[in-house]
Amino acid sequence: MGARMRVSLALAAAVTAVAAATLPLSAYRVTATRDNLQLRWPTSRTIPLEMKLGTGQIDVLLDGTTTWNAVGASAAQGWNNVADVNFVVNQSTSTERGRGNDVNDVFFSSSYYGEPFGDALGITLYSFDAETGIILETDVVFDSSRAWDSYRGAQRTSSRTGGRLYDLRRVAAHEFGHVLGLDHPDLAGQAVNAIMNSRISDTDGVQQDDINGLKAIYGGFTPTASRMVAGSTMRAGQWLTSANGRYRLYMQNDSNLVVYDMVDGQALWWTGASAANGQAIFQSDGNFVVYDGGNNPIWFTSTAGNPGAFMVLQDDGNLVLYTAAGVPIWNRTM
Numbered sequence: 001m002g003a004r005m006r007v008s009l010a011l012a013a014a015v016t017a018v019a020a021a022t023l024p025l026s027a028y029r030v031t032a033t034r035d036n037l038q039l040r041w042p043t044s045r046t047i048p049l050e051m052k053l054g055t056g057q058i059d060v061l062l063d064g065t066t067t068w069n070a071v072g073a074s075a076a077q078g079w080n081n082v083a084d085v086n087f088v089v090n091q092s093t094s095t096e097r098g099r100g101n102d103v104n105d106v107f108f109s110s111s112y113y114g115e116p117f118g119d120a121l122g123i124t125l126y127s128f129d130a131e132t133g134i135i136l137e138t139d140v141v142f143d144s145s146r147a148w149d150s151y152r153g154a155q156r157t158s159s160r161t162g163g164r165l166y167d168l169r170r171v172a173a174h175e176f177g178h179v180l181g182l183d184h185p186d187l188a189g190q191a192v193n194a195i196m197n198s199r200i201s202d203t204d205g206v207q208q209d210d211i212n213g214l215k216a217i218y219g220g221f222t223p224t225a226s227r228m229v230a231g232s233t234m235r236a237g238q239w240l241t242s243a244n245g246r247y248r249l250y251m252q253n254d255s256n257l258v259v260y261d262m263v264d265g266q267a268l269w270w271t272g273a274s275a276a277n278g279q280a281i282f283q284s285d286g287n288f289v290v291y292d293g294g295n296n297p298i299w300f301t302s303t304a305g306n307p308g309a310f311m312v313l314q315d316d317g318n319l320v321l322y323t324a325a326g327v328p329i330w331n332r333t334m
């Protein structure tokens with residue numbers, strides 16, 4: 001191992017809108033250096049993000065969020081539980097920041113360490129080991145001169161400036177993708193729907209192509225899955241996680257199966273069954289049954305007669321049981 005030479009690189013998210021992608025190719029792009037080193041964090045670890053966007057109460061944003069730090073935390077969450085790397089967000093009230101301080105600072109500024117933003121809404125700055133490409137530090141800076149809010153869907157216009165109203169969450173999601181080592185698929189000539197495209201669009205969050213890119217760098221997240229097949233068992237303390245990482249179906253110690261929204265920790269649905277030493281058995285006949293410790297059924301989906309069935313905790317938080325042919329026959333909202 002030679003000396004650790006710190007190298008810096010800046011990646012921007014540009015302002016101009018681009019026409020929607022038409023070819024749904026899987027075509028993520030990873031960030032490589034001039035020496036063709038893949039920039040990446042070590043796996044099986046968490047990346048601490050120091051949110052310094054502001055913790056004070058602001059006017060309620062369009063999506064109901066009340067602090068910029070909460071918007072940043074929500075953006076980071078979108079990348080979690082899909083690959084063998086996860087963010088942990090530290091809510092910080094500090095205004096200290098610096099390149100080379102080994103802290104992953106996230107903040108607003110009128111420049112990024114004295115450099116003008118130009119067309120960029122946000123900039124991610126890396127420091128990495130020049131021999132291995134291992135990332136040592138990233139700083140994410142957002143242009144404080146823009147009109148910011150937080151909302152989903154099509155881009156909006158600011159009533160204050162008459163210009164574009166920028167959704168901080170989607171821009172932060174883009175920059176945090178850079179933090180993880182992803183680059184712009186569109187600038188590599190690829191037409192895909194991805195938050196990592198260089199230009200802001202109506203795409204407001206992490207897409208499948210982005211996830212594919214993350215998995216290509218770090219490998220999949222193995223401890224949990226978003227689906228369960230007939231012929232398998234869920235015991236207390238086990239869970240499913242939606243592919244986007246937001247929702248969790250958790251088998252509690254009291255045998256109650258609960259769907260949680262991991263962003264705010266709210267329980268969205270539960271069977272209400274309560275028993276000691278229970279287990280949820282997705283029977284090979286397609287019926288999903290919770291048994292108590294004495295092997296008595298205490299809750300079930302009544303979907304027997306469907307061998308090969310599977311159940312998915314979807315990205316919208318719904319829990320859906322499908323036949324082998326993919327026909328939905330039960331969901332938690334029924």
Ligand SMILES: [Zn+2]
Nearest residue numbers: 011012013198
């Ligand atoms: Zn970018």
